[in-house]
Amino acid sequence: MLNFPQNLAGLFIDGQWHHGPQALTVINPSNEQVLAQVDGADESAVDLAVAAAHRAFAAWSHTPSRQRAAYLRAIADGVEARRERLVQLQACNNGKPLFEAGIDVDDVIGTFNYYAGLAEQLDEQRDTPVPLPTDEFSAQVRREPCGVVGLIVPWNFPMVTTAWKLAPALAAGCCVVLKPSEVTPLAELELAAIIADCGLPPGVFNLVCGTGLAVGAPMAAHKRIAKISFTGSNAVGVQVMQRAAETVKGVSLELGGKSALLVLEDADLDLAVELASGGGYFNAGQMCSATSRVLVAQPLYDEFLQRLKARAEAIVQGDPFEPGTEMGALVNLAQFQRVLGHIDAGITAGATLVTGGARPAALPVGYFVQPTVFTDVPLDSALWNEEIFGPVLCVRAFDSDAQAIELANDSDFGLVASVVSADVQRAGEVANALQAGLVWINAPQVIFPQTAWGGYKQSSLGRELGPWGLQAFQEIKHIVRAC
Numbered sequence: 001m002l003n004f005p006q007n008l009a010g011l012f013i014d015g016q017w018h019h020g021p022q023a024l025t026v027i028n029p030s031n032e033q034v035l036a037q038v039d040g041a042d043e044s045a046v047d048l049a050v051a052a053a054h055r056a057f058a059a060w061s062h063t064p065s066r067q068r069a070a071y072l073r074a075i076a077d078g079v080e081a082r083r084e085r086l087v088q089l090q091a092c093n094n095g096k097p098l099f100e101a102g103i104d105v106d107d108v109i110g111t112f113n114y115y116a117g118l119a120e121q122l123d124e125q126r127d128t129p130v131p132l133p134t135d136e137f138s139a140q141v142r143r144e145p146c147g148v149v150g151l152i153v154p155w156n157f158p159m160v161t162t163a164w165k166l167a168p169a170l171a172a173g174c175c176v177v178l179k180p181s182e183v184t185p186l187a188e189l190e191l192a193a194i195i196a197d198c199g200l201p202p203g204v205f206n207l208v209c210g211t212g213l214a215v216g217a218p219m220a221a222h223k224r225i226a227k228i229s230f231t232g233s234n235a236v237g238v239q240v241m242q243r244a245a246e247t248v249k250g251v252s253l254e255l256g257g258k259s260a261l262l263v264l265e266d267a268d269l270d271l272a273v274e275l276a277s278g279g280g281y282f283n284a285g286q287m288c289s290a291t292s293r294v295l296v297a298q299p300l301y302d303e304f305l306q307r308l309k310a311r312a313e314a315i316v317q318g319d320p321f322e323p324g325t326e327m328g329a330l331v332n333l334a335q336f337q338r339v340l341g342h343i344d345a346g347i348t349a350g351a352t353l354v355t356g357g358a359r360p361a362a363l364p365v366g367y368f369v370q371p372t373v374f375t376d377v378p379l380d381s382a383l384w385n386e387e388i389f390g391p392v393l394c395v396r397a398f399d400s401d402a403q404a405i406e407l408a409n410d411s412d413f414g415l416v417a418s419v420v421s422a423d424v425q426r427a428g429e430v431a432n433a434l435q436a437g438l439v440w441i442n443a444p445q446v447i448f449p450q451t452a453w454g455g456y457k458q459s460s461l462g463r464e465l466g467p468w469g470l471q472a473f474q475e476i477k478h479i480v481r482a483c
């Protein structure tokens with residue numbers, strides 16, 4: 001088990017560690033023990049961090065992009081060198097099993113290397129000619145970093161959501177103020193230490209731990225922050241957007257989901273059950289992309305349900321450090337109570353509980369909730385429509401592909417979807433009809449830095465990853481000349 005100093009400095013500003021006025025208590029959700037106290041900041045620390053970022057911006061934004069790329073590669077190498085510790089920190093602080101925490105760290109390495117690759121070509125591709133319908137003028141488009149940016153991230157994939165913002169922001173030439181979740185700051189504090197070791201110029205990267213109200217809200221309103229990139233809940237995303245509107249700053253939002261998995265009538269049932277289980281129970285269901293609504297073709301429905309129930313009941317829950325553990329605890333008491341509240345409300349609304357629905361009897365300590373399956377979930381219930389953010393799957397039968405598509409699209413969200421079918425063309429047609437930013441066909445939720453992340457409707461504003469993730473941190477300037 002990892003040891004920590006009792007009080008961790010929670011502010012990294014202008015290349016220096018600082019203590020802050022508040023104490024954030026960080027717990028281990030698997031045993032409910034205190035892991036560490038981390039300093040939390042207030043508005044004045046946000047001002048200091050923003051000022052440091054502005055001082056660094058002129059030089060960083062003019063640093064040759066190949067040099068910025070070299071820093072990104074150094075960060076990726078630093079993460080790889082401390083992989084074991086980062087895996088353990090996430091297992092402690094999030095309750096993730098070691099294999100899941102390892103996937104997160106590898107994603108972070110891949111993301112920094114991917115954006116290093118884009119940064120290596122950035123200067124050469126900076127100015128692009130724009131064809132005009134006349135010889136009297138010529139035009140070119142130039143992409144420039146948008147300035148000092150604020151990054152606000154949640155607790156479910158703390159390092160991953162950070163990397164998806166931080167790597168493209170630094171690649172683009174922006175200077176950064178990062179606010180981790182107050183629930184899970186430990187991995188980001190380690191990342192900040194890695195970045196400090198890479199010799200990034202002071203002020204280019206600043207980290208300010210703290211609560212949403214003390215740190216996040218002042219960041220969203222800050223006059224000298226050009227853009228906020230936020231991942232979190234819809235309720236807070238709306239507040240961030242409202243505050244950002246006061247200074248007309250750019251906003252990217254990655255919010256919630258209520259994604260569907262569609263099992264067509266020619267699907268391989270074993271594959272369908274594995275994908276439902278993975279899409280619903282990975283990270284204990286605390287995923288914006290959780291495929292929490294499972295739609296199954298009527299002829300397969302009974303057999304599918306029976307196999308999914310058996311799979312859910314066989315999932316090994318417990319200590320994330322045990323090699324056999326497949327699912328860990330929820331992140332904290334509030335989340336544990338919230339998920340159980342949703343389960344109770346679903347039962348009250350008339351849904352049928354097939355399995356799960358409570359704390360496992362063998363795990364009296366820690367915020368564990370059993371893998372849960374519901375059927376007969378009313379279409380107007382919160383259980384069917386709202387993000388639960390826990391290990392809860394709602395299964396429903398459908399009679400035709402058209403009905404499945406209609407059910408899947410009948411949501412305020414549109415983050416991802418999955419389709420299972422033996423007929424690739426049919427699955428492709430269904431995928432084309434789904435209102436979602438990413439659709440997997442016969443595949444688990446694999447994510448590549450090359451493909452965009454983000455969704456339709458209330459799931460997102462903008463896209464992360466790929467070139468779109470980089471463009472989110474760039475301004476566009478056209479220069480038009482008389483010939």
Ligand code: NAD
Pocket residue numbers: 152153154155156157161179180181182210211212213215216217220231232233234236237239240254255256257287288387389415459460
């Ligand atoms: P949250 O919205 O409570 O908090 C997210 C971040 O915002 C935290 O750092 C928090 O401190 C900060 N914050 C809170 N109040 C704030 C305010 N008033 N102003 C500015 N910042 C504030 O979300 P959470 O509970 O940490 O994470 C779970 C949510 O994140 C879920 O809804 C999930 O769907 C979403 N999420 C989305 C994606 C995606 O890519 N779409 C990925 C991961 C998580």
